[in-house]
Amino acid sequence: MPPVLAKLSIEHLCVAFNDEMPAIGDVSLQVADGEFVAIVGPSGCGKSTLLKVVAGLQAARSGTVKVARAAPSDPEPKIGFMFQRDTLLPWATVTSNISVGCELSGLPKEKHAERIASLISLVRLQGYENHYPAALSGGMRQRVSLARLLAFEPDIYLMDEPFGALDYQTKIVMGRELLRIWEASRRSIVFVTHDIEEAVALADRVIVMGARPGRIVASHDVVFERPRDPRSLRGDPRFGALVQTIWSELAIAD
């Protein structure tokens, strides 16, 4: 038995659309409390589907998915999902969009303003409180999405290529910000990406998936110390070696 209780426990999961070849065949994965797990894999290997099953948006054919509650008194585990596409409400201001997270978290209403204000400064959006999403850049919109997610205070974060639509520079900055925020709270994260360097730079563990059917082909512990600065990692020879290894595994898996 692992010493830390698993936050997320997936056992022999199989997901199929229609009667074809399953999109996910027999995947098992444990995510420890406070662990940052990245999943990489070719497009179509079932990464998004896996997250959707965990979030309850997609039914499984067989297998079990368990998310541990934060406290035994909680009725349901709180699952925070973040899509690659920003899913902000276009008619709501930055503040109002973030407050969706507060409202659904069950936080007493009188505490909303305070939490929103602290999150806005955390994701560095001061001065944009009353802006609508259409007036923000892609990076800023994802910051708002992130703040909304944090406002919800989920037990586990499911992030589906959250920075995938951003330009390289912004993506690096967002990754660093995510680490900064995550290192302060240490909630479990499952972070899907197709960027191997991003996965290695951020995660405690990188899961490599293969396609047809979607399955786990490798798992790598990433040993760089925390807190880490993704920028300085890139010069580390171990970083390059791990990225190289995963590269070759993906090439084979494909």
Next chain:
Amino acid sequence: MLDVITATQRVAPSRWSPSRLFKSLFFHQTVFLAVTLLVWEVLGAYVFDPFWSSRPSLIAERLVFLAKRGDLTWHMSATLTEAGLGLALGSVVGVSLGLLMARYTRAARITEPLFMGLYSLPRVALAPLFILWFGIGLPAKVMMSFSMVVFVFVLNVLEGVRALDRDPIDLMRTMGASNRYIIRRVLLPAVLTWIMASFRISVGLALIGALVGELIGSSRGLGWYIERSAGQLDTTGVFTGIIILIAIAMVANNIVALVSNRLTRWRA
């Protein structure tokens, strides 16, 4: 990040100046209108027989005359009441029906051909029926206006719900949002833009409905005044009625546009 704010603050406040006025669109529009009226006046006085074309000066005279006698408010209020009530009723019924049809998809699919058929029907054809059913008073015109606008709201609201972005809804569901919450936070604001678009289309249609009703049978209203003037070969009367209608339509359209822009400010 803060540059943006200082940049907007640095934009000079627009100040009034003569050269600015002469370049403004409003100024050019006013000049164009004045020239048009002048040409009409001259043509009406020296080229065409004013019996056919009337003249702006005659129309202005008539407007003052009607206003003094109280006829202007008498006819205008009738037409505005008919169109206004028709629009109000049409929007309430149309939005409700649209939401119901969006909710009960099976029933919607069954009834959609009927709605599309009624929508395609030139509603003018219903006027005699409404006169028969409701007489030549207010209700027939309200129904006429109502029939012009109700389908606009039904179809727009239905389309608005169908065009809803699923992702934010899925996201809120994973966060444990109730149906009520999703309706309040996503559905209603999304549909509101479609409702406002419906209003923009419907203002003119509601007026058409009221007018058609009045032309076919009435004892009051701008349509009646135009019809009666034409019957008496009073071209100035006809033009006066038309000018009032144009003014009403323009003011109403501007009000709706203003409200609509306020409510959809988020569309950058």
